[in-house]
Amino acid sequence: xxxxxxxISIMVYNKPDVLARVAGTLGGKGxxxxxxxxxxxxxxxxxxxxxxxxxxxxxxxxxxxxxxRILDVISVDDLTNVESVHRExxxxxxxxxxxxxxxxxxxxxxxxxxxxxxxxxxxxxEITGDQPQxxxxxxxxxxxxxxxxxxTGLIALKLDD
Amino acid sequence: MKLKxxxxxxxxxxEEKVDIIFGYPGGAVLDIYDQIYRSKVNHVLVRHEQGAVxxxxxxxxxxxxxxxxLVTSGPGATNTVTGIATANMDSIPLVVFxxxxxxxxxxxxxxxxxxxxxxxxxxxxxxxxxxDIDELATVVKEAFHIARSGRPGPVLVDLPxxxxxxxxxxxxENIKIRNYETVYKPAPKKMANIFEMxxxxxxxxxxxxxxxxxxxxxxxxxxxxxKYSIPVTGTLMGLGSFPGSDPLWLGMLGMHGTYYxxxxxxxxxxxxxxxxxFDDRVTGKIETFAPNxxxxxxxIDPSSINKNVVVDLPIIGHTKSVLTDLIKFLDEHHYxxxxxxxxxxxxxxxxxxxxxxxxxEQNGRTIKPQHVIETLERLTGGDALIxxxxxxxxxxxxxxxxxxxxxxxxxxxxxxxxxxxxxxxxGVKCAFPDRHVIxxxxxxxxxxxxxxxxxxxxxxxxxxxxxxNNSYLGMVRQWQELFYEKRYSHTDMVHAPDFVKLxxxxxxxxxxxxxxxxxxxxxKEGLAIDRPVLMDFxxxxxxxxxxxVHPGASISDMTLGxxxxxx
Numbered sequence: 001x002x003x004x005x006x007x008i009s010i011m012v013y014n015k016p017d018v019l020a021r022v023a024g025t026l027g028g029k030g031x032x033x034x035x036x037x038x039x040x041x042x043x044x045x046x047x048x049x050x051x052x053x054x055x056x057x058x059x060x061x062x063x064x065x066x067x068x069r070i071l072d073v074i075s076v077d078d079l080t081n082v083e084s085v086h087r088e089x090x091x092x093x094x095x096x097x098x099x100x101x102x103x104x105x106x107x108x109x110x111x112x113x114x115x116x117x118x119x120x121x122x123x124x125x126e127i128t129g130d131q132p133q134x135x136x137x138x139x140x141x142x143x144x145x146x147x148x149x150x151x152t153g154l155i156a157l158k159l160d161d
Numbered sequence: 162m163k164l165k166x167x168x169x170x171x172x173x174x175x176e177e178k179v180d181i182i183f184g185y186p187g188g189a190v191l192d193i194y195d196q197i198y199r200s201k202v203n204h205v206l207v208r209h210e211q212g213a214v215x216x217x218x219x220x221x222x223x224x225x226x227x228x229x230x231l232v233t234s235g236p237g238a239t240n241t242v243t244g245i246a247t248a249n250m251d252s253i254p255l256v257v258f259x260x261x262x263x264x265x266x267x268x269x270x271x272x273x274x275x276x277x278x279x280x281x282x283x284x285x286x287x288x289x290x291x292x293d294i295d296e297l298a299t300v301v302k303e304a305f306h307i308a309r310s311g312r313p314g315p316v317l318v319d320l321p322x323x324x325x326x327x328x329x330x331x332x333x334e335n336i337k338i339r340n341y342e343t344v345y346k347p348a349p350k351k352m353a354n355i356f357e358m359x360x361x362x363x364x365x366x367x368x369x370x371x372x373x374x375x376x377x378x379x380x381x382x383x384x385x386x387x388k389y390s391i392p393v394t395g396t397l398m399g400l401g402s403f404p405g406s407d408p409l410w411l412g413m414l415g416m417h418g419t420y421y422x423x424x425x426x427x428x429x430x431x432x433x434x435x436x437x438x439f440d441d442r443v444t445g446k447i448e449t450f451a452p453n454x455x456x457x458x459x460x461i462d463p464s465s466i467n468k469n470v471v472v473d474l475p476i477i478g479h480t481k482s483v484l485t486d487l488i489k490f491l492d493e494h495h496y497x498x499x500x501x502x503x504x505x506x507x508x509x510x511x512x513x514x515x516x517x518x519x520x521x522e523q524n525g526r527t528i529k530p531q532h533v534i535e536t537l538e539r540l541t542g543g544d545a546l547i548x549x550x551x552x553x554x555x556x557x558x559x560x561x562x563x564x565x566x567x568x569x570x571x572x573x574x575x576x577x578x579x580x581x582x583x584x585x586x587x588g589v590k591c592a593f594p595d596r597h598v599i600x601x602x603x604x605x606x607x608x609x610x611x612x613x614x615x616x617x618x619x620x621x622x623x624x625x626x627x628x629x630n631n632s633y634l635g636m637v638r639q640w641q642e643l644f645y646e647k648r649y650s651h652t653d654m655v656h657a658p659d660f661v662k663l664x665x666x667x668x669x670x671x672x673x674x675x676x677x678x679x680x681x682x683x684x685k686e687g688l689a690i691d692r693p694v695l696m697d698f699x700x701x702x703x704x705x706x707x708x709x710v711h712p713g714a715s716i717s718d719m720t721l722g723x724x725x726x727x728x
Contacts, residue, residue, distance in 0.1 A: 017278070017282070018281070019281075020282065021282060024282050024283055025283070028283045058467070061467065062464070062467075062468060065463055065464030065465075065466075065468070066464055068463060068464065068466050069462070071286070071287045071307065071341055
C-alpha cells in the first residue's frame with residue numbers, strides 16, 4: 001500500500017498531560033510525528049492538535065484507533081482525503097550585507113513577504129503559506145544566507161463538516 | 162460536610178463497595194493508613210507492591226469487580242508497574258492508589274519522589290495526579306468508572322501527601338463524572354450479514370477470547386454454539402468461556418494449541434471471533450491464518466479491529482449484547498444449519514481429535530506434569546479456581562485442565578508475567594474463601610514472588626501451590642532444545658531452595674512427590690489441609706509442551722513431539 005503524508009486533526013480536552021499522552025502513544029507504538037501544532041479552540045477547555053505523519057492507509061487507521069483509546073481525546077479526523085486548507089508559518093532572519101541588501105529588499109517586495117522587524121544588519125520576515133509555498137520561500141532566501149529560522153507545524157481546517 | 166482528604170477517599174471506596182484493599186504502607190501514605198486503622202476496611206498487607214497489584218488483579222479476574230491496591234510513593238509506586246502492565250494487557254479493571262510527595266516538592270527530586278503518572282501512562286487505561294483536594298472525590302469516582310467501563314483496564318490515581326490532609330466539601334449526591342462509556346449498537350444489517358455468512362458456510366467455527374469473559378457473554382456463546390452445532394476454539398484468555406468438557410470444544414488454538422483446534426482454524430470457512438485481538442501467539446504466521454475463512458470479529462474496542470488480522474465483518478460492541486442480538490436474529494429468521502454439511506464438518510473434527518489427541522507418555526519413573534494436572538482436575542472435580550505462573554506450567558494447565566466456567570482460569574496472558582500466580586491466588590482466595598484456589602507454578606516463576614507466602618500465612622489464606630519443579634526455566638529451555646541446538650544458556654536453575662523447607666520456614670505446609678505413584682496422595686493431602694500448602698512435584702526435567710508451532714510458522718504446521726504425525 002502507498003505510503004504518504006497524512007494530516008490528522010485531534011480534538012482533546014485541555015489537560016496538562018494530554019500532549020504527552022498523544023505523543024507518547026504514537027512514539028510508543030512506533031509512529032513518527034513529522035509536524036505538530038497545538039492550541040486551544042473557542043472553548044478554553046478543548047484544544048486541537050494537528051499533526052502530520054507518513055504511512056499507509058492501514059497504518060493511519062491504526063494510529064486513529066490508538067489515539068481514540070485515549071480518554072482525553074474527543075475526536076480524531078484524517079484530513080488528507082477531505083477538502084481542507086493548510087498553512088504553516090515561517091519566521092526567518094536574513095543578515096544584511098553591503099552586497100546583498102539591495103537584492104534581498106527587491107526579493108521581499110516582489111513576493112510581498114511581510115517584514116516583522118528590520119535593522120541595519122538584519123531583516124526578519126514572516127511568511128505563511130502551504131508547504132510548497134514555504135519551501136519555495138526558503139529556496140529563494142537560501143542564497144542570501146539564512147541566519148536563523150523557526151517554522152510552525154502545519155495547521156489545517158476542513159471546508160465543511 | 163467538610164471532610165479531610167483521607168476521609169473522602171475512604172468514603173468513596175465505601176460507596177464503590179470496595180471490600181478489600183491489597184497494599185503496603187510508606188511515608189507518603191501514612192495519613193491514608195492512619196485513616197484505614199480507624200476504619201472497618203479490609204486491608205491485606207502484602208510483602209512486595211508487585212504482589213499487591215497481582216492480588217488485586219486475581220480478585221478482579223475471579224469476581225469481575227474492580228481490584229484495588231494502595232502503595233506508597235517512589236519505589237512503592239514503581240514496584241506496581243509490572244502488575245499494572247499485566248492487567249493492562251489483559252484488560253483487567255484495577256484502581257491503583259499511589260502516594261506522592263507533597264505538591265510543593267513535586268519536581269524537586271524529593272525523597273521517594275517519582276513521576277509515576279508519567280511512567281504508567283503507556284500501561285494504564287488512564288491515570289490521574291490529584292493536585293487539588295476539591296477534585297479528589299470526582300477523580301476517585303471516575304477512576305472506578307473508567308476501570309470497569311468499555312474495554313476495562315487499570316487506572317492509577319496518584320495522591321500527594323499534603324492534598325490528603327486538606328479539607329473539602331464532600332457531597333456524594335453532587336459528584337458529577339464524565340461518562341466514558343461509548344455504547345455501540347451494531348446496525349441490524351450486520352446481523353443479516355452474519356446470517357447470510359452462516360447460511361453459506363459449510364465449516365463454521367467460533368473463536369472465543371478474554372472479551373467473552375470480561376463481557377459476561379459465555380452463556381450466549383454456549384447457547385449459540387450448542388443450538389447450531391458450531392464447534393468452538395479459544396485463546397488462553399478465553400478458556401472457561403465455553404465449557405471445556407463439551408464435545409464441541411476444541412481446546413486452545415495457537416502456538417501450543419491442540420492439533421484439532423489448529424487444523425479446524427486452518428480449514429474452517431467461517432470464523433466468528435468473539436472478544437479476541439488476534440495475538441501473534443494465537444495466529445502464528447498471519448498470512449496463513451484461517452486462510453479459507455471469512456472472519457467476523459466482535460469486539461468492544463474499535464482499535465482491536467483489523468489490527469493484526471484483516472477481517473471481513475467487524476462488529477464493534479459489547480460481546481454480550483451483540484451475541485444476544487445474534488441469538489434473536491437467527492431465531493426470528495429461522496436459521497437452520499445444513500445438517501449433512503454440519504455433520505461432515507464435526508466428523509472431520511472428530512477424526513482430527515482421534516488422530517492426535519492431547520496426550521503424553523508416562524514412563525513409570527518420573528512424574529509427568531500433565532499427569533499432575535489431570536489428577537488435580539479429577540480430585541477437585543474441576544471445581545477449582547486455578548491461577549498459573551508463566552511458561553510450561555501455564556501451557557500444560559491450559560491444555561490439560563478442563564475449564565467449564567468463566568473466571569476460573571486466572572493467568573497472565575498478554576504480558577506473560579512470571580511471579581503472577583501466587584499473589585493472584587491470594588486475591589482470588591480472599592474473594593472465594595470456601596473454594597479451592599490453586600496456583601499451578603513452575604520453579605522459576607514461583608521464586609519471583611515467593612515472599613507472598615508470608616502474606617498467605619499471616620491471613621491464613623489457604624491457597625495451594627502445585628509446583629511443577631524441573632529445576633529449569635522450562636519454556637526457555639524448550640526453545641533452546643528445539644531452536645538453539647540444545648545450547649542451554651542460563652536456564653538451569655539447579656541451585657534452587659528446598660521448597661518444602663522454604664514453605665515451612667514461612668509457616669506454610671510443604672509436601673513433596675518425587676515418584677508418579679506419590680502424586681495423588683500428595684495432592685489429596687495438600688487439598689485437605691486448611692492452610693497455605695506448597696506441593697513440590699519433582700517432574701521429568703526435559704518434558705516439553707506439545708504440540709508446538711514454530712514461531713513465525715503457520716499454525717497448521719505443528720511439531721507433535723515424540724508422537725510425530727505420519728501425514
